[in-house]
Amino acid sequence: MLGGAGPELVTEEVKTGTTIIAVEFNGGVVLGSDSRVSAGDAVVNRVMNKLSPLHDRIYCALSGSAADAQTMAEVVNHQLDVHSIEIGEDPLVCSAATLVKNISYKYKEELMAHLIVAGWDRKDGGQVFATLNGLLTRLPFAIGGSGSFYVYGFVDAEYRKGMSRDECQQFVLNTLSLAMTRDGSSGGVAFLVTIDQHSTEEKIILPKHLPKFFNQ
Amino acid sequence: MFPCLNPSDVQDGGFSFNNCSRNAALESSFSESSSKPPKARKTGTTIAGIVFKDGVILGADTRATDDMVVADKNCVKIHCIAPKIYCCGAGVAADAQITKQILASNVELHTLNTGRPPLVAMVTRTLKQMLFRYRGQVNSSLIVGGVDVDGAHLYSVYPHGSYDKLPFVTLGSGAEAAVSVFEDRFKPNMELEEGKQLVRDAIAAGIFCDLGSGSNVDLCVITQAGASFLRGFDKPTTKGRREGSYMYKPGTTAVLTKTVTPFCLDVIDQSVHAMDTK
Numbered sequence: 001m002l003g004g005a006g007p008e009l010v011t012e013e014v015k016t017g018t019t020i021i022a023v024e025f026n027g028g029v030v031l032g033s034d035s036r037v038s039a040g041d042a043v044v045n046r047v048m049n050k051l052s053p054l055h056d057r058i059y060c061a062l063s064g065s066a067a068d069a070q071t072m073a074e075v076v077n078h079q080l081d082v083h084s085i086e087i088g089e090d091p092l093v094c095s096a097a098t099l100v101k102n103i104s105y106k107y108k109e110e111l112m113a114h115l116i117v118a119g120w121d122r123k124d125g126g127q128v129f130a131t132l133n134g135l136l137t138r139l140p141f142a143i144g145g146s147g148s149f150y151v152y153g154f155v156d157a158e159y160r161k162g163m164s165r166d167e168c169q170q171f172v173l174n175t176l177s178l179a180m181t182r183d184g185s186s187g188g189v190a191f192l193v194t195i196d197q198h199s200t201e202e203k204i205i206l207p208k209h210l211p212k213f214f215n216q
Numbered sequence: 217m218f219p220c221l222n223p224s225d226v227q228d229g230g231f232s233f234n235n236c237s238r239n240a241a242l243e244s245s246f247s248e249s250s251s252k253p254p255k256a257r258k259t260g261t262t263i264a265g266i267v268f269k270d271g272v273i274l275g276a277d278t279r280a281t282d283d284m285v286v287a288d289k290n291c292v293k294i295h296c297i298a299p300k301i302y303c304c305g306a307g308v309a310a311d312a313q314i315t316k317q318i319l320a321s322n323v324e325l326h327t328l329n330t331g332r333p334p335l336v337a338m339v340t341r342t343l344k345q346m347l348f349r350y351r352g353q354v355n356s357s358l359i360v361g362g363v364d365v366d367g368a369h370l371y372s373v374y375p376h377g378s379y380d381k382l383p384f385v386t387l388g389s390g391a392e393a394a395v396s397v398f399e400d401r402f403k404p405n406m407e408l409e410e411g412k413q414l415v416r417d418a419i420a421a422g423i424f425c426d427l428g429s430g431s432n433v434d435l436c437v438i439t440q441a442g443a444s445f446l447r448g449f450d451k452p453t454t455k456g457r458r459e460g461s462y463m464y465k466p467g468t469t470a471v472l473t474k475t476v477t478p479f480c481l482d483v484i485d486q487s488v489h490a491m492d493t494k
Binding site: 013014037039047065068071110 | 344347348351352372374376377378379380382391
């Protein structure tokens with residue numbers, strides 16, 4: 001433990017090799033994530049909740065470097081608190097997404113994290129924003145993380161406009177289940193957060209309760 | 217907010233990053249010559265912690281290695297940050313030790329400032345903000361465990377500044393060996409003796425199954441009543457006693473004949489060399 005040269009002995013960086021997804025429905029949003037955090041080949045945390053609150057009705061889903069993503073979420077949480085006190089009411093989802101985008105863009109060389117911001121506000125209802133690499137775009141649904149590449153075809157084929165709250169939850173669970181089966185860096189349990197005007201509901205779905213697909 | 221450290225900035229005090237540009241140049245020359253750069257070596261340690269019924273139990277091995285040589289057979293890896301918050305460090309020893317000292321000093325100032333005993337969450341936040349600021353160059357992973365007004369808490373913090381809050385954690389090169397013991401036998405709300413035995417077994421798994429960890433098991437038990445540091449709680453690697461004797465007894469081999477030939481020697485020269493004992 002003593003000696004050795006200095007900076008080149010940096011430990012493997014902890015990444016949230018992950019699957020995250022957010023879907024909008026009429027009146028709210030559903031966010032979902034897996035729970036695996038890896039450092040190189042080892043899983044360092046198999047029950048991490050990657051859905052982080054930014055405000056009462058606004059959540060973000062973390063992916064990329066664990067340190068960068070956690071820090072960005074906490075900084076934006078603080079900034080939103082200050083902002084909502086200044087304007088005297090609950091902040092807009094667009095404001096939260098803009099704050100995340102500002103950090104992502106300004107420090108895009110130094111940080112390696114992608115946050116999907118989703119929530120409900122009084123002005124526009126349920127909204128989902130993607131902030132990859134400093135862009136800001138509103139989408140009906142967004143997926144991210146290493147596991148998302150395996151399910152782009154699935155979500156493109158299965159997404160329909162005008163899904164109900166329950167259908168959205170099922171869509172999110174199906175997507176997570178497929179991605180967690182195929183992606184080595186995603187796994188564990190599934191976390192689900194449903195946000196609407198009245199409440200923010202957090203659920204944990206154990207692997208045995210996830211939907212089952214083809215699996216020899 | 218996220219200051220980017222420029223290696224050419226003049227530093228007085230704190231960490232020095234003079235070698236960063238040299239390392240970057242070396243890494244690019246490696247990729248050109250299509251040979252691999254030296255792989256990051258995990259420095260030897262097994263540290264672990266659990267939350268039990270009345271608080272937290274932290275454990276650590278006691279070996280400090282310098283490359284492949286054991287530099288210290290009985291070093292201390294568990295340090296006090298606040299009266300009821302302790303910290304185990306893994307990674308580069310110097311980084312871990314200095315980080316813990318800086319942390320203890322800042323937490324003491326914060327305590328005096330607020331007039332309240334520190335929260336484990338506050339200690340973790342201070343620590344991770346410092347590690348994040350140094351972008352992983354401070355190569356120390358730490359387990360922070362303690363008891364505060366909100367109860368017992370256990371955090372693991374990684375060199376780049378990410379953290380996890382869990383009921384049991386392991387870090388260091390022996391982490392994989394130790395976590396297997398926890399995954400098998402951990403239960404929520406364990407009793408004190410059962411908890412101590414579990415942490416001891418996890419560290420012992422690291423001591424026996426990981427080359428970088430060894431020597432003794434240190435434990436630290438923290439409850440609402442206070443903290444007790446059990447130095448040398450278990451010594452699973454003490455040298456055993458030899459069961460038998462490997463010396464042949466006199467008379468094992470029979471003596472057939474014995475011949476004595478005296479040498480007649482005369483002293484022809486004598487000289488004295490004084491030894492330089494200064």
